[in-house]
Amino acid sequence: MKNYREMTKEECQKELAVVSARYDALKKGDKKLDMSRGKPNPAQLDLSMAMLAQSPFELITTRKGTDVRNYGELAGVDECKELFADLLGLKQENIIMGGQSSLNLMYDSIVRALLLGVYGGSKPWGQQGQLKFLCPVPGYDRHFAICEEFGIEMINIPMDDNGPDMAMVKEYVESDPSIKGIWCVPKYSNPTGITYSDEVVRAFAALKPAADDFRIFWDNAYLVHGFRDEDDQLLNIFDACKEFGSEDMVYEFISTSKVTFSGAGLAVLAASPNNVKFILKQMGVQTIGYDKINQLRHTLFFGDADGVRAHMKKHAALMAPKFDCVLDNLNKEIAPRGIGSWHEPKGGYFVCYQGLPGTAKRTVALCKEAGLTLTGAGAPFPYKKDPNDNVIRIAPSYPDVPMLEAAMKLFCVAARMAALEVLLAE
Amino acid sequence: MKNYREMTKEECQKELAVVSARYDALKKGDKKLDMSRGKPNPAQLDLSMAMLAQSPFELITTRKGTDVRNYGELAGVDECKELFADLLGLKQENIIMGGQSSLNLMYDSIVRALLLGVYGGSKPWGQQGQLKFLCPVPGYDRHFAICEEFGIEMINIPMDDNGPDMAMVKEYVESDPSIKGIWCVPKYSNPTGITYSDEVVRAFAALKPAADDFRIFWDNAYLVHGFRDEDDQLLNIFDACKEFGSEDMVYEFISTSKVTFSGAGLAVLAASPNNVKFILKQMGVQTIGYDKINQLRHTLFFGDADGVRAHMKKHAALMAPKFDCVLDNLNKEIAPRGIGSWHEPKGGYFVCYQGLPGTAKRTVALCKEAGLTLTGAGAPFPYKKDPNDNVIRIAPSYPDVPMLEAAMKLFCVAARMAALEVLLAE
Numbered sequence: 001m002k003n004y005r006e007m008t009k010e011e012c013q014k015e016l017a018v019v020s021a022r023y024d025a026l027k028k029g030d031k032k033l034d035m036s037r038g039k040p041n042p043a044q045l046d047l048s049m050a051m052l053a054q055s056p057f058e059l060i061t062t063r064k065g066t067d068v069r070n071y072g073e074l075a076g077v078d079e080c081k082e083l084f085a086d087l088l089g090l091k092q093e094n095i096i097m098g099g100q101s102s103l104n105l106m107y108d109s110i111v112r113a114l115l116l117g118v119y120g121g122s123k124p125w126g127q128q129g130q131l132k133f134l135c136p137v138p139g140y141d142r143h144f145a146i147c148e149e150f151g152i153e154m155i156n157i158p159m160d161d162n163g164p165d166m167a168m169v170k171e172y173v174e175s176d177p178s179i180k181g182i183w184c185v186p187k188y189s190n191p192t193g194i195t196y197s198d199e200v201v202r203a204f205a206a207l208k209p210a211a212d213d214f215r216i217f218w219d220n221a222y223l224v225h226g227f228r229d230e231d232d233q234l235l236n237i238f239d240a241c242k243e244f245g246s247e248d249m250v251y252e253f254i255s256t257s258k259v260t261f262s263g264a265g266l267a268v269l270a271a272s273p274n275n276v277k278f279i280l281k282q283m284g285v286q287t288i289g290y291d292k293i294n295q296l297r298h299t300l301f302f303g304d305a306d307g308v309r310a311h312m313k314k315h316a317a318l319m320a321p322k323f324d325c326v327l328d329n330l331n332k333e334i335a336p337r338g339i340g341s342w343h344e345p346k347g348g349y350f351v352c353y354q355g356l357p358g359t360a361k362r363t364v365a366l367c368k369e370a371g372l373t374l375t376g377a378g379a380p381f382p383y384k385k386d387p388n389d390n391v392i393r394i395a396p397s398y399p400d401v402p403m404l405e406a407a408m409k410l411f412c413v414a415a416r417m418a419a420l421e422v423l424l425a426e
Numbered sequence: 427m428k429n430y431r432e433m434t435k436e437e438c439q440k441e442l443a444v445v446s447a448r449y450d451a452l453k454k455g456d457k458k459l460d461m462s463r464g465k466p467n468p469a470q471l472d473l474s475m476a477m478l479a480q481s482p483f484e485l486i487t488t489r490k491g492t493d494v495r496n497y498g499e500l501a502g503v504d505e506c507k508e509l510f511a512d513l514l515g516l517k518q519e520n521i522i523m524g525g526q527s528s529l530n531l532m533y534d535s536i537v538r539a540l541l542l543g544v545y546g547g548s549k550p551w552g553q554q555g556q557l558k559f560l561c562p563v564p565g566y567d568r569h570f571a572i573c574e575e576f577g578i579e580m581i582n583i584p585m586d587d588n589g590p591d592m593a594m595v596k597e598y599v600e601s602d603p604s605i606k607g608i609w610c611v612p613k614y615s616n617p618t619g620i621t622y623s624d625e626v627v628r629a630f631a632a633l634k635p636a637a638d639d640f641r642i643f644w645d646n647a648y649l650v651h652g653f654r655d656e657d658d659q660l661l662n663i664f665d666a667c668k669e670f671g672s673e674d675m676v677y678e679f680i681s682t683s684k685v686t687f688s689g690a691g692l693a694v695l696a697a698s699p700n701n702v703k704f705i706l707k708q709m710g711v712q713t714i715g716y717d718k719i720n721q722l723r724h725t726l727f728f729g730d731a732d733g734v735r736a737h738m739k740k741h742a743a744l745m746a747p748k749f750d751c752v753l754d755n756l757n758k759e760i761a762p763r764g765i766g767s768w769h770e771p772k773g774g775y776f777v778c779y780q781g782l783p784g785t786a787k788r789t790v791a792l793c794k795e796a797g798l799t800l801t802g803a804g805a806p807f808p809y810k811k812d813p814n815d816n817v818i819r820i821a822p823s824y825p826d827v828p829m830l831e832a833a834m835k836l837f838c839v840a841a842r843m844a845a846l847e848v849l850l851a852e
Contacts (some may be wrong), residue, residue: 050482052485056475068690069688071683071689099525100717150541261496262495263497287533291692
């Protein structure tokens with residue numbers, strides 16, 4: 001197998017003919033393959049069915065005697081807050097239980113900041129002219145969609161295997177008061193799969209923002225989503241912040257959407273006691289409280305934080321073979337040809353394929369034409385603009401392994417075609 | 427028994443001595459009575475326990491095959507939308523299933539209007555200077571709290587037994603483009619218990635707002651909450667709107683917080699197809715979808731709209747004796763003394779006591795001192811300012827009947843004391 005970048009034009013031409021024929025063969029038949037979103041497979045959802053089979057009479061009363069079927073307990077049920085505090089290395093006072101969608105919590109946090117302001121801020125974001133957010137890229141499309149919706153300008157921050165370029169982050173955050181936030185998926189990052197190094201986390205904690213109302217949106221979506229024996233270790237940002245007295249700068253978000261049920265799990269906002277008190281006062285105007293039956297249901301099902309970790313081992317057993325499949329195909333078909341690179345994540349939901357510049361859209365289109373839906377090229381970037389058109393997010397969780405095998409075969413052929421076309425056009 | 431307003435000062439003085447002694451006697455002991463909020467009693471919550479006991483394997487797949495445990499279906503599960511559409515006399519296309527709190531839906535609707543604008547509006551509310559809402563009074567404190575939170579000026583609109591003063595509503599809405607909305611609880615109104623007449627509903631539908639982005643917030647919280655054999659009939663506002671082509675002007679809200687579980691039920695936003703499409707586009711940035719397992723759980727539990735109505739009969743059997751108790755006490759102790767009036771509601775959650783001017787705060791304080799918590803005086807008014815200090819919301823749902831009997835005894839004594847004090851000070 002030859003590195004495409006070392007081939008002559010003639011060799012490329014020949015190879016393209018071979019690969020195109022292979023592509024045409026794969027295109028035949030009515031395939032419906034989907035690797036577009038980080039959706040759990042039904043087998044993963046089955047892992048939590050026992051949670052729904054608990055006796056309803058266990059789901060009535062909290063340990064302090066609150067009837068969870070009735071109004072009240074805006075911040076959530078104590079034992080549930082305790083469980084998630086343990087999982088996050090925090091205290092109950094840091095926790096707000098917030099419905100079933102962490103995306104919704106993030107959106108609402110930005111809405112409150114815009115209309116009402118944040119703890120310690122002199123006025124609402126919305127009264128301060130043009131606002132900006134920093135966006136480590138590639139990143140999560142739904143984060144960027146929130147900024148776009150509210151006209152918040154997004155600035156790309158490059159990432160490497162240790163996390164965002166913190167010199168650049170520091171330069172922006174400490175010089176420009178219109179920068180109000182930064183989006184982070186610090187562990188098994190969406191989509192690159194890397195985990196921020198301790199040094200990067202400490203650099204976040206050490207930031208001295210020019211704005212008095214800057215917030216780090218720490219979307220720890222894949223906190224417990226390692227699927228290898230060895231798990232990446234993410235430094236607890238609140239621990240790091242203690243040294244600098246900067247705890248008020250961080251909003252952390254997690255959910256059980258990929259632990260129990262997607263859309264019927266629990267979402268958590270973790271923050272300093274100052275932020276929690278401030279947010280609860282605002283939140284009390286929005287709602288009397290979120291679904292406490294579901295909070296008790298989850299708490300009884302897991303027992304404690306170790307219960308969550310044990311449960312995630314079952315997910316790991318289902319996820320690992322899928323990542324094996326994706327990586328095996330890439331390592332076999334792409335690596336020797338020198339036309340793409342990727343991080344091999346130990347957890348999370350994605351593999352991030354970085355091809356030759358100018359190949360992402362074409363690869364996605366070729367796959368689509370042959371019956372495989374991928375996340376749109378550009379999606380991992382603000383305004384859907386991938387400056388090099390070379391990043392593709394691969395989401396292997398939903399299909400089963402045989403489907404995935406077929407999908408990856410097709411993907412690799414499409415990626416090779418796109419690469420050859422670009423090399424020939426050079 | 428004598429009408430207090432026909433008594434001489436001397437008689438009043440004598441009566442006050444008698445009533446005060448009675449109050450002092452009632453004050454003894456360590457009472458903890460609560461009639462402050464419209465909370466269901468645990469016996470009402472017990473009525474829905476079977477909903478939680480359904481087989482989890484029934485709670486997986488919708489009729490069109492969607493796995494409700496996974497992401498998707500932003501607007502909700504079809505069969506669930508259908509059920510609530512039937513209940514509201516609408517179609518599936520009018521329905522958005524939105525989490526478990528209608529208050530949250532109302533808050534979010536106002537947030538979206540402020541930041542992004544509404545269907546047909548030329549720009550977001552938030553870019554149009556000082557905004558105003560009309561508030562029929564007495565009304566629901568949590569509605570008013572939303573306006574206060576966002577600095578929306580509230581204008582009191584008087585109500586009678588047919589609903590708000592529609593001449594005044596028309597005058598405001600049709601002349602002032604800064605008026606962006608009106609809060610309505612059209613059936614078994616919170617707190618007066620009246621239901622808007624057909625004429626009033628038609629007058630709403632006929633409004634020609636000066637603003638291109640005015641909305642009626644039609645909080646139909648007590649739609650199915652009649653507890654007498656005869657139920658008030660509320661004209662379907664969307665039917666009324668058809669005549670005037672004004673369907674886009676209405677947002678209707680309901681929830682099952684007082685049907686199944688408070689805080690773990692379902693909330694619904696009903697609107698014209700134009701509004702629904704517009705809102706879903708905005709909502710899709712906020713969340714991937716609400717709890718569909720809970721939607722299927724409710725749908726299977728009720729079967730259909732008639733199932734909801736049948737279920738509410740069970741609530742009625744628990745609620746009616748409580749309203750009997752409140753009304754019996756008022757009719758016996760207050761009516762003949764001519765110091766208060768109230769509507770006798772056939773449904774809903776409240777009796778609205780209107781005493782002599784200047785007696786509400788005093789009555790509530792006297793009750794508090796003797797161990798009975800009532801909704802704060804002033805709460806049913808914008809900015810908590812009851813212009814006549816004479817309205818008290820009585821919420822009889824939570825206590826059981828013996829507790830309620832004790833609470834009402836105390837209430838009547840306190841109300842008499844407050845009235846006598848005012849009459850003596852005249």
